[in-house]
Amino acid sequence: MHYTTLGRTGLRVSVAGLGCGGFSRLGLGTGHSAEHAVRIIREALDLGVNLIDTAAVYGTEDVVGTALRDVPRDSVVVCTKASKPAGEPAFSVDKVIQSLDASLGRLGLDYVDVFQLHAVPPAAYEHVREVIAPALLRERERGKFRFLGITETAPNDPEQVMLNRAAQDGLWDTAMLAFHLMDQVARGQVFPHTLANRIGTLMMFAVRSIFARPAQLASTMRDLAKAGQVPAWLGEADEPLAFLIHHEGASSLTDAAYRYVRHEPGVDVVLFGTGEVEHLRSNVASILKPPLPAGDRAKLQDLFSHLRGVGLEVPPARVR
Numbered sequence: 050m051h052y053t054t055l056g057r058t059g060l061r062v063s064v065a066g067l068g069c070g071g072f073s074r075l076g077l078g079t080g081h082s083a084e085h086a087v088r089i090i091r092e093a094l095d096l097g098v099n100l101i102d103t104a105a106v107y108g109t110e111d112v113v114g115t116a117l118r119d120v121p122r123d124s125v126v127v128c129t130k131a132s133k134p135a136g137e138p139a140f141s142v143d144k145v146i147q148s149l150d151a152s153l154g155r156l157g158l159d160y161v162d163v164f165q166l167h168a169v170p171p172a173a174y175e176h177v178r179e180v181i182a183p184a185l186l187r188e189r190e191r192g193k194f195r196f197l198g199i200t201e202t203a204p205n206d207p208e209q210v211m212l213n214r215a216a217q218d219g220l221w222d223t224a225m226l227a228f229h230l231m232d233q234v235a236r237g238q239v240f241p242h243t244l245a246n247r248i249g250t251l252m253m254f255a256v257r258s259i260f261a262r263p264a265q266l267a268s269t270m271r272d273l274a275k276a277g278q279v280p281a282w283l284g285e286a287d288e289p290l291a292f293l294i295h296h297e298g299a300s301s302l303t304d305a306a307y308r309y310v311r312h313e314p315g316v317d318v319v320l321f322g323t324g325e326v327e328h329l330r331s332n333v334a335s336i337l338k339p340p341l342p343a344g345d346r347a348k349l350q351d352l353f354s355h356l357r358g359v360g361l362e363v364p365p366a367r368v369r
Contacts, residue, residue: 050063050064050065050096050097050098050099050333050337051063051064051337052064052099053317053318054249054317055100055126055223055249055317055318056222056223056243056247056248056249056250056317057222057246057247057248057249058162058163058195058196058222058223058249060126060162060196060249061099062099062100062126062249062317062318063097063098063099063100063318064311064317064318064319064336064337065096065098065318065319065321065332065333065336065337066098066100066101066102066251066318066319066320066321067089067090067093067098067100067101067102067320067321067322068102068253068320068321068322069101069102069103069104069107069109069110069112069113069322070102070103070104070106070107070109070322071322072258072322073322073323073324074086074107074108074109074322074324075089075090075109075112075322075323075324076089076323076324076325077108077109077112077324078324079324081324083111083112083115085324086109086112086116086324087112087115087116088326089323089324089325089326089329090112090113090116090117091116092326092329092330093329093333094116094120094125096329096330096333098333099124099125099126100125100126100128100251100318101113101117101125101126101127101128102128102129102225102251102320103127103128103129103130103156104129104130104131104132104165104167105129105130105131105132105148105151105152105155106130106132106167110129110152110155110156111155113127113156114155114156114157114158115157117156117157117158118157122158126162126163127156127158127161127162127163128161128162128163128164128165128198128223128251129152129156129161129163129164129165130164130165130166130167130198130200131144131145131148131149131152131164131165131166131167132148132167132168133167133168133173139173139176140166140169140173140176140177140180140181142180142181142184145166145181145184145185146184146185146188149164149185149188149193149194150193152164153193159192160192160193160194160195161193161194161195162194162195162196163194163195163196163197163198163222163223164185164189164193164194164196164197164198165197165198165199165200165223165225166181166182166185166198166199166200167200168200168201168202169199169200169201169202169211169215170202170205170206170211171206171210171211171214174211174214174215177199178215178218178220182197182220185197196222196223196249197220197221197222197223198221198222198223198224198225198249198251199212199215199221199223199224199225200224200225200226200251200253201224201225201226201227203226203227203232203253203254203361204358204361204362207232207234207357207358207361208234208238208357209226209227209234209235209238209239212224212226212235212238212239213238213239213242216239216242216243216246216248217242217246219246221248222248222249223248223249223250223251224239224243224248224249224250224251225250225251225252225253225320226239226250226251226252226253227252227253227254227361228252228254228255228310228313228316229254229255229256229257229260229306229309229310229360230260230290230305230306230309230310230349230353231259231353231356231359231360232254232353232356232357232358232359232360232361233349233350233353233354233356234357235315236313236315236354239315240313240314240315240316241315243315244314244315249317249318250315250316250317250318251317251318251320252310252316252318252319252320253320254360254361255306255307255309255310255311255319255320255321256303256306256307256321256332257360257361257362258360258362259359259360259362260302260303260306260360261302261303263287263288266289266290266302267286267287267288267289269359269360270283270284270286270289271284272284273356273359278355278356279352279353279356280352283352290302290305292345292348293305293341293345293349297342298341298342298345299341299345303331303332303335304335304338305341305345307319307321307332307335307336307338308335308336308338308339308340308341309341309346309349311336311340312339312340312341319336321333321336
């Protein structure tokens with residue numbers, strides 16, 4: 050495993066972080082048992098993964114707590130999140146603190162390393178900064194968490210307006226954001242500010258359905274080509290990103306997607322989700338590989354850097 054420092058937190062973290070949400074939710078989302086989910090977490094730890102990211106809304110905090118029960122607390126970095134309750138107009142101090150306390154109970158921990166406000170839209174940011182964050186910092190003084198983070202609602206903020214602002218505020222220790230080979234907005238909107246202010250970054254959406262389902266990718270390319278957003282040849286190809294797979298390049302499209310994100314300046318941790326052990330091992334192996342060839346990276350930038358909102362579909366929420 051390779052390790053890096055998560056911004057100004059000083060936390061030494063694996064460059065591959067286990068995401069416990071997404072479509073698979075450690076296998077719980079595809080019908081596997083809690084025991085299976087615990088095995089996934091244990092396997093990740095055995096591979097050197099030491100950052101685990103969960104959330105109240107994922108429904109996986111219980112299995113994370115079970116998996117970590119006998120693990121030395123200082124050997125793992127645990128991140129969780131509080132969301133705005135569905136149907137409510139805004140984040141509220143009481144509900145966020147209740148979420149934090151409930152998360153600690155499910156995890157069986159006295160504190161989490163990073164507590165994040167989850168999926169904050171641009172319109173909610175001022176309220177979150179002026180009202181919610183000060184209340185949370187008081188909870189931090191009580192020892193409930195070590196560092197404060199924020200995550201974006203990527204499909205609803207394709208220009209990353211919220212994180213562009215948050216990354217310049219100096220309030221947040223970490224930021225979770227979308228970045229992938231067809232959604233490169235963060236290169237200009239976010240990374241310059243997170244680097245300047247030493248904000249630790251957690252990458253989500255490195256691999257989504259568009260890169261795992263060939264038919265979806267081909268259909269998306271056809272639509273983009275018809276709209277004049279990508280060259281016609283991409284819309285005509287059954288495997289439009291096959292140029293990335295060659296002897297000196299990637300072994301698969303998933304491999305290319307993880308490697309593209311991992312080596313972007315400004316990226317600290319690449320989160321990956323899985324519900325199967327072999328898939329877990331494959332994902333980690335790709336994240337640990339060298340960068341894609343410079344020519345492939347340049348071609349991806351030339352083809353896709355102008356796109357917005359492609360491949361940002363979100364799995365169904367699980368409300369706790």
